[in-house]
Amino acid sequence: MWNNVVTGVFNTFIQNDISCLRFNFRAVGGSTGQHGDGEEERTDVRACIKFLIEERNNKKIFICGYSYGAAIGCSVVNSFDKIIGYAAVSFPWAFMGSTFKERAQTDKPKLFIQGDKDNIAHYNHFEKNYNFYDEPKKFHIVKGADHFYVGYEIKVATYVLVFYKSLIS
Amino acid sequence: MVGTEKLYIMNGEIELESEYWESNSDKSSAVIICHPHPQIN
Numbered sequence: 001m002w003n004n005v006v007t008g009v010f011n012t013f014i015q016n017d018i019s020c021l022r023f024n025f026r027a028v029g030g031s032t033g034q035h036g037d038g039e040e041e042r043t044d045v046r047a048c049i050k051f052l053i054e055e056r057n058n059k060k061i062f063i064c065g066y067s068y069g070a071a072i073g074c075s076v077v078n079s080f081d082k083i084i085g086y087a088a089v090s091f092p093w094a095f096m097g098s099t100f101k102e103r104a105q106t107d108k109p110k111l112f113i114q115g116d117k118d119n120i121a122h123y124n125h126f127e128k129n130y131n132f133y134d135e136p137k138k139f140h141i142v143k144g145a146d147h148f149y150v151g152y153e154i155k156v157a158t159y160v161l162v163f164y165k166s167l168i169s
Numbered sequence: 170m171v172g173t174e175k176l177y178i179m180n181g182e183i184e185l186e187s188e189y190w191e192s193n194s195d196k197s198s199a200v201i202i203c204h205p206h207p208q209i210n
Contacts, residue, residue: 064201069205
């Protein structure tokens with residue numbers, strides 16, 4: 001639950017008084033169950049979104065995911081009409097395979113954030129993968145950042161916040 | 170609301186460890202953040 005990138009985004013949204021939920025996938029941290037193949041984890045995201053809609057009465061949901069969380073989270077974007085878009089930080093297109101890339105295709109607004117020193121979600125694959133997605137979409141390249149964004153957390157969080165506000169306003 | 174709310178969201182029999190902050194001004198929209206996986210990234 002205490003990843004630096006996620007914590008940076010979470011705290012930034014809180015500081016701007018925006019409702020925000022973060023969670024651990026099954027078998028991670030204090031979450032129960034066993035690791036699935038991605039399909040089960042997609043149901044984890046849906047369960048959390050249902051909580052936000054049905055128990056907290058939210059009308060608009062925005063997804064932010066980092067690395068594996070981007071592949072899984074953004075892949076449910078078309079599951080609910082109330083989802084208004086997503087931000088993907090270091091979407092791991094290469095090692096997650098084409099299924100998650102294709103499931104993240106949507107006509108909803110999309111933001112992609114990528115470090116130019118990332119050697120896990122490789123920067124040199126970014127343009128090709130980004131071009132796969134339909135408009136509306138935006139991207140930010142974080143110069144000097146590798147996959148872990150140490151020292152760049154506020155920059156990443158600010159990109160996500162500004163994009164979110166552009167959708168809500 | 171003061172502070173964040175620690176809770177477990179149920180997905181069938183699975184308990185998902187979560188932390189939630191509810192806005193004081195806008196209770197109609199929310200952000201969900203998906204963590205990386207520690208063994209996968």
